[in-house]
Amino acid sequence: MQNNTSYAVVDLGSNSFHMMIAQVVAGSVQIIGRVKRKVRLASGLNENMFLSDEAMQRGWECLNLFAERLQDIPRENIKISGTATLRLAKNVDTFLEKAEQILGFPIQIISGEVEAQTIYKGAAYTSSSNKKKLVIDIGGASTELIAGEGHLPQVFTSINVGCVTYLDRYFKNGVLSEANFNSAIEAAELEINNVKSKYSAFDWQEEVGASGTVQAIQEILMAQGFDEIITLERLNAIMQQSVSFGFLDKLAIKGLVQERRLVFPSGLAILIAIFKQLNLTGMTLAGGALREGQLYSMLPELTKLNVRERTIKSVMTRYHIDTRHAQRVSELSLELAEQLAPNWDLNQFEAIDILKSAALVHEVGLQVSYKDQQIHASYLLANSNLPGFTTAQKNLLTAIVRNHRDDIDHSMLSAQTTTSVLLAIRLVRILRLSVILSLRRTDEVLPNIEVSIVGEELSIHLPNGWLEANPLSAAELHQEASYQALQGWQLKLT
Known part of the structure; x- marks a missing residue:
């Protein structure tokens, strides 16, 4: 049926x-x-x-x-x-x-043009960003270069350069030498040079890779302790690692999965050529490409919402989250973040939007159990497909939700890569306070709150008599000061 x-x-x-x-x-x-x-x-x-x-x-x-x-x-x-x-x-x-x-x-x-446009849309529909972007897809026999803004591809080209054809042409003997790599890179550069003038006037703000080659490189970087940003320097370092193994059948770079090994050197050479010819500075992995572009073309109603908003809304529906309370905690978190922003750098790495998302889904774990709900929530989110979040953003979201109450798991905070550990800590501190201050789950009893910061010492200023009138909330705030003190974070109530 x-x-x-x-x-x-x-x-x-x-x-x-x-x-x-x-x-x-x-x-x-x-x-x-x-x-x-x-x-x-x-x-x-x-x-x-x-x-x-x-x-x-x-x-x-x-x-x-x-x-x-x-x-x-x-x-x-x-x-x-x-x-x-x-x-x-x-x-x-x-x-x-x-x-x-x-x-x-x-x-x-x-056609190559239709393929390029569809790849771009697949990347755009699975991204939360509307910035101007350059999307790269290295296939087996062709490579697509697409520049666009929002969901609209504007400049697109398909060139006859691919990881399978280049494998047979430049690495057929299985030798991983600098000479073989350089031959492949130079050949790819010649092809890219023929079309690069089309892109010279397009001032993109993001560089996105939508191919298996880019995914393999990102997996290698993260397995070797780096963040997810691909740079020319890192690509050259991975090329030198590859050369050190001598032969393709011996290639065993840490983080490279077996099934990607065969066409990895040729894909790597093509990507190096793209970085050099187009002067790329930092690439991340797209959430989708050709298949996602084709899929979403059959689902036009799902392309209207921001993909990250759509993802969070879906999670909230699936796990029957109390929407009003989630919004309450989210709004309070954003209010506190706005007060702290002049002293705390919260504009990097889309931190405010990650904080908002974490606040909206922090009670996901209640569907498993009230006890250890924060642990259940982090597990569910970590093992869910979350379109609109990069790997590092998903890790940050998971770490914040894991630490929204009770004991603080500092290992999850210190494991952050793309963002600094300090940023993760600051977002956790804001969410924890928002959760406690929203304890009674009603708007009417929320106090007018002011927060201030000196260095990393955070002070909460509450209306006169509020702590005495709300003894349970006061006890939770004093307990929170103890939790934060154990981490070396100062929290004062005034």
Whole structure:
């Protein structure tokens, strides 16, 4: 029986074939299935652009797996697309005829421009930022460069540079030498140089990578103790690590998963070339790309809200959070943050928005148990898909929620990477006070509160007689001063 709320997107890429199954739950996209197979279709293209029988057979075998699951999805909720290799193959009709028989659905071969625009939209729909951005996607046989603002791609190009084709061309012997890397980098730079003038006038504020190569590099950086920001210096350091292993079959960089190893050096070389030619300074990983762009094109109602707001709203609905109280704590947190902002740097790393989000979902753990609710909440959030939050932002959100009451787990605060530990501590202190001051869960009894700061000594100024009139709240505030004192943080009540 078909489920009308389920959607499927199939991407016949040059390196891998992907199938993503999703449904809409509580106003948010929930991924309920993913299937990925390394087909390496691009390696089957010969110099005359004919696809080998062996490569086509690998593709057909993969589609046999996909076909079973697609039977359960309404036809109008399915999109199947082919990209660079199928665009280039002169005998593509031979592949498509059997592929469509296997799937029972038509396959659309999309142009490089359409692919680039869809990738951008996938990145934009899964990001909370409306800043001007440059999006990069390194595929198996092509690389897409897209600049845009908000959800609108404005400058886009697809070039015939890919991690599978470059693997066969520059690392075919499996030797990881500086000479091989430099040859690949120089070749990619020549291709990028042909189109870079299109981007020179576009003053982007964010650099986003939407490919497996970028994800692999981010995983390496974080496994080796760095933050998630990719820079040219860090890319060159990873290249030197790769060279030190000598051969591809011995490549064992800390943080590099086995399945990414084969095409990692060629993808790394292409990314270095992009950084050099376009003068990039710091790239983060996108939350989505081609498949997400195709999926959201079937769900236009979900593209109207800011993705982070949509995610938080969905979490609140799914876990039956008391919306009014969550808003109360959030509003108080923002009020305190505004008073402290002149002395505490709370403008970095979208800290105010992370604080707001943490306040709105801090009671997620109540759905498990009142006891240790903060631990339950942090576990649920850490293991949930949260579109609109980068890995580091999600880690910060989780750490703040984990520490919104009772004993303070300083290890989670000190584990922050992209942001400073001090910023995480400041946000936790604000949320903890907001939770205590909202103890009675009603607006009418909230006092007029002023906060001030000297260094890291935080003072709360309450109306005369309020502490005496609210003994339970007073006891909680005095207990909170003790909790913070154990961490070396000073809290004064006046």
